[in-house]
Amino acid sequence: MSNKQSLQVIAAAVALAMASGAALAAKVPAGVKLAAKQELIRGNGSEPESLDPMVVEGVPANLITHDLFEGLTATDNDGTLQPGVAESWKQTAPTTWVFHLRKNAKWSDGSNVTADDFVYGIRRLVDPKLAAPYAGTFGIFFENGPDIVAGKKPASAIGVKALDKYTLEVKTAFPVSYLPELMSNAQLGPAPKAVIDKYGKDWVKPGKMVSNGPFVLKDWQVNSKVVVEKNPQYWDAKNVQLTKVTFLPIEDQNAEVKLYQSGQMDMTYQLPPGVFQQFKTTMPKDLKNNTILGLRYYSLNNRDPLMKDIRVRKALSMVVDRDLLASKITADGQQPAYSVMVKGVHGAQPSTYDWAKWPMAKRVDEAKKLLAEAGVKPGTTVKLSYNTSDYHKKMAIFMASEWKSKLGLNTSMDNTEFKVFLKKRHDGDYQIARNGWLADYNDATTFLALVQCGNTQNDNFNCNKKAEELIKQGNESTDPAKRTQLLTQATKVVMDDYPMIPVLQYTLPRLVKPYVGGYSLKNTADRYRSKYFYIAQH
Amino acid sequence: MWSYTLRRVLVTIPTVWAVITVCYLLLHMTPGGPFDGERKVSAEVLANLQAKYHLDLPLWKQYLYYLNSLLHGDLGASFRYADWSVNDLVANALPVSAAIGGSAIVISLFIGVLLGTIAALRQNSPIDYLVMLVGSMGSAFPSFIIGPVLVLVFAVTLRWLPSGGWNDFALSYMVLPVALLTFINVATIGRVMRGSLIEVMNSNFIRTARAKGLPMRVIVLRHALKPALMPVVTLLGPLAISSITSAVVTESIFSLPGLGKLIVNGASNRDYTLVLGLVVLVTIITVVFNLLVDLAYAMLDPKIRY
Numbered sequence: 001m002s003n004k005q006s007l008q009v010i011a012a013a014v015a016l017a018m019a020s021g022a023a024l025a026a027k028v029p030a031g032v033k034l035a036a037k038q039e040l041i042r043g044n045g046s047e048p049e050s051l052d053p054m055v056v057e058g059v060p061a062n063l064i065t066h067d068l069f070e071g072l073t074a075t076d077n078d079g080t081l082q083p084g085v086a087e088s089w090k091q092t093a094p095t096t097w098v099f100h101l102r103k104n105a106k107w108s109d110g111s112n113v114t115a116d117d118f119v120y121g122i123r124r125l126v127d128p129k130l131a132a133p134y135a136g137t138f139g140i141f142f143e144n145g146p147d148i149v150a151g152k153k154p155a156s157a158i159g160v161k162a163l164d165k166y167t168l169e170v171k172t173a174f175p176v177s178y179l180p181e182l183m184s185n186a187q188l189g190p191a192p193k194a195v196i197d198k199y200g201k202d203w204v205k206p207g208k209m210v211s212n213g214p215f216v217l218k219d220w221q222v223n224s225k226v227v228v229e230k231n232p233q234y235w236d237a238k239n240v241q242l243t244k245v246t247f248l249p250i251e252d253q254n255a256e257v258k259l260y261q262s263g264q265m266d267m268t269y270q271l272p273p274g275v276f277q278q279f280k281t282t283m284p285k286d287l288k289n290n291t292i293l294g295l296r297y298y299s300l301n302n303r304d305p306l307m308k309d310i311r312v313r314k315a316l317s318m319v320v321d322r323d324l325l326a327s328k329i330t331a332d333g334q335q336p337a338y339s340v341m342v343k344g345v346h347g348a349q350p351s352t353y354d355w356a357k358w359p360m361a362k363r364v365d366e367a368k369k370l371l372a373e374a375g376v377k378p379g380t381t382v383k384l385s386y387n388t389s390d391y392h393k394k395m396a397i398f399m400a401s402e403w404k405s406k407l408g409l410n411t412s413m414d415n416t417e418f419k420v421f422l423k424k425r426h427d428g429d430y431q432i433a434r435n436g437w438l439a440d441y442n443d444a445t446t447f448l449a450l451v452q453c454g455n456t457q458n459d460n461f462n463c464n465k466k467a468e469e470l471i472k473q474g475n476e477s478t479d480p481a482k483r484t485q486l487l488t489q490a491t492k493v494v495m496d497d498y499p500m501i502p503v504l505q506y507t508l509p510r511l512v513k514p515y516v517g518g519y520s521l522k523n524t525a526d527r528y529r530s531k532y533f534y535i536a537q538h
Numbered sequence: 539m540w541s542y543t544l545r546r547v548l549v550t551i552p553t554v555w556a557v558i559t560v561c562y563l564l565l566h567m568t569p570g571g572p573f574d575g576e577r578k579v580s581a582e583v584l585a586n587l588q589a590k591y592h593l594d595l596p597l598w599k600q601y602l603y604y605l606n607s608l609l610h611g612d613l614g615a616s617f618r619y620a621d622w623s624v625n626d627l628v629a630n631a632l633p634v635s636a637a638i639g640g641s642a643i644v645i646s647l648f649i650g651v652l653l654g655t656i657a658a659l660r661q662n663s664p665i666d667y668l669v670m671l672v673g674s675m676g677s678a679f680p681s682f683i684i685g686p687v688l689v690l691v692f693a694v695t696l697r698w699l700p701s702g703g704w705n706d707f708a709l710s711y712m713v714l715p716v717a718l719l720t721f722i723n724v725a726t727i728g729r730v731m732r733g734s735l736i737e738v739m740n741s742n743f744i745r746t747a748r749a750k751g752l753p754m755r756v757i758v759l760r761h762a763l764k765p766a767l768m769p770v771v772t773l774l775g776p777l778a779i780s781s782i783t784s785a786v787v788t789e790s791i792f793s794l795p796g797l798g799k800l801i802v803n804g805a806s807n808r809d810y811t812l813v814l815g816l817v818v819l820v821t822i823i824t825v826v827f828n829l830l831v832d833l834a835y836a837m838l839d840p841k842i843r844y
Contacts, residue, residue: 136580223795262701419570
């Protein structure tokens with residue numbers, strides 16, 4: 001297929017997706033009576049590090065900024081891409097996209113949201129002066145982005161241009177077929193220049209913040225609560241049911257459950273470890289457990305003298321019984337994983353190993369053979385590093401027990417405080433280390449970053465040139481099917497090198513009151529916008 | 539007295555400086571930096587972040603930069619809470635901790651002195667045993683056990699009170715945390731008061747008062763209580779400091795936005811400026827409370843002259 005044909009296919013697919021996503025806000029099923037009080041209290045995990053959409057990094061902050069701000073695109077509570085400020089978009093060349101903005105999108109002060117607001121927002125994100133943590137992560141997609149982040153070019157050189165008041169052109173550094181998905185991130189959204197110029201850093205405070213999302217900031221008390229209220233200026237305000245949302249930054253998950261049980265919270269952020277089965281029995285209607293785009297894995301330091309040997313890495317991975325780990329050890333609904341690519345991610349299929357279906361005895365025999373060939377004798381000690389947490393400790397003990405009982409290897413447990421552990425892992429000062437990754441956006445590349453040569457996120461320090469080439473070809477392809485095929489192949493090639501031990505795909509168990517409508521179990525990004533929630537009469 | 543007070547205040551300056559300097563060095567020596575996360579930031583972004591917070595300067599320059607800001611009353615910007623200065627964070631958290639800790643101190647002082655007095659005057663009676671039992675329980679059971687029990691009974695089961703959180707000094711949100719801190723403090727104050735009053739009641743001047751035929755009420759209220767309160771007053775300083783600044787467990791159990799939570803988050807996030815700001819605050823509070831206790835001591839005991 002020629003490039004032109006590919007673009008036509010993409011354009012048609014986008015149009016189809018938009019047509020199917022016509023229903024925009026909270027869908028209240030027929031027969032459901034709404035409660036008179038449409039107020040929701042959500043557990044939010046921890047205090048947001050910021051409410052500046054360009055500065056936010058963690059999930060808790062992102063959850064709030066996605067209620068306060070809206071990008072060119074957005075996702076609904078099923079995780080499906082929806083139009084945001086942009087009504088439509090098209091890829092006009094492999095590295096050029098044009099977004100057409102709706103004319104009725106407004107800031108909370110009543111002024112129109114224009115293409116210039118997006119140009120300003122994206123320039124602000126990559127500007128070294130702001131020092132936004134996600135500047136590197138999202139900056140790489142834009143023309144000149146990496147050079148701007150590195151301070152080699154001015155922020156004005158970024159490949160984003162307002163063609164007119166309501167038309168935005170985005171030029172990418174390479175073909176980015178999932179750009180509409182990326183643009184749903186608040187970091188790539190608009191920013192109110194006049195307000196930022198007026199108040200400086202304080203522009204995010206209640207009474208000063210101007211936002212363009214379904215909600216506006218009403219109150220923010222650090223470590224206590226963030227309260228947002230319905231934004232009457234929002235273009236889809238008539239379909240937003242909730243009038244007020246309170247986010248509680250409760251870090252202690254046990255305390256959060258108590259707040260839920262005492263009726264002070266409608267939706268927890270996450271259940272504490274070890275109570276999933278209990279709530280499955282006692283509160284089945286409240287318990288929700290989504291499979292999300294996240295991977296729990298163990299990094300193998302591919303620079304370590306022992307771990308350099310692929311036979312050792314393969315043997316260590318083969319004998320780990322993921323089914324047992326998922327069903328009996330973590331026991332919170334997570335799925336076994338055998339690939340860096342998780343189920344549900346767009347742009348590549350998860351690979352698996354042939355031996356995953358073998359009986360464990362056969363796997364153990366093969367692993368022993370591999371270790372013998374590598375000259376690793378029973379009694380050899382491997383070092384497993386993890387950070388202080390009961391959950392990680394439990395998993396680490398299981399891993400050590402698998403290696404001891406099946407291969408005769410001893411494990412020295414290296415348990416350190418979180419920041420100390422992270423430094424060691426990032427510096428490669430470990431042999432085997434706990435690791436985990438949650439997708440930044442729904443595309444294979446977010447997971448491939450974990451195993452790519454020289455990638456900042458590659459704590460395994462592995463490098464497979466053949467996989468690199470396939471990834472490069474895939475990223476340059478404008479044919480989605482071809483791209484998926486190439487990235488799937490790359491995944492298989494790199495995983496056959498055993499750079500890491502994938503073990504589980506994350507789920508996020510939480511409690512949600514049965515009267516909270518709009519919660520979907522299909523949302524693999526675990527990004528729930530309050531716009532889609534409603535409170536049923538109860 | 540004034541010259542003593544002034545001397546004490548002046549002595550605090552090198553104390554505070556020494557504490558800040560040691561803490562500053564320790565923080566920077568601790569492995570792991572403020573920007574280390576599961577997701578490693580790229581070298582370029584890290585450089586930008588370090589430049590923003592002056593972490594790209596040599597340590598001694600950073601230190602002087604910090605001291606200079608401190609002298610101007612600026613505790614710096616928080617690394618973790620990007621939109622807030624440390625001054626803002628402390629100003630928001632201190633009233634919460636002070637309200638909870640202060641209320642607990644006042645209530646526990648009243649109850650503790652009362653129970654201790656009753657127990658001392660009814661030594662080896664059932665009421666004495668009861669007070670001692672409560673006192674032993676308060677000392678024996680840690681707050682991370684009593685707190686969740688209070689939540690389970692009064693919030694989850696009976697639903698009389700909120701299980702946690704904070705709502706602009708609303709009384710209902712303060713009851714359980716204050717009750718927890720009070721319970722722990724009462725145990726200590728009550729036991730100290732009982733022991734002290736028993737000792738005083740056995741002293742010669744009380745025997746003389748009894749021989750004179752003074753009624754017990756007068757002996758206790760006018761003669762015994764004042765000297766018996768001395769050890770309690772000594773205890774008040776550390777109790778007040780720990781109630782206000784170190785209520786880490788209580789604040790965690792009840793999800794309170796106080797100083798305890800800030801200091802834990804600050805340390806685990808390597809938020810250098812936040813930790814240092816709180817160290818400065820805690821040091822000043824400690825010095826002030828110790829000073830107040832010494833002054834109260836002098837007022838209660840005329841033998842003490844400065």
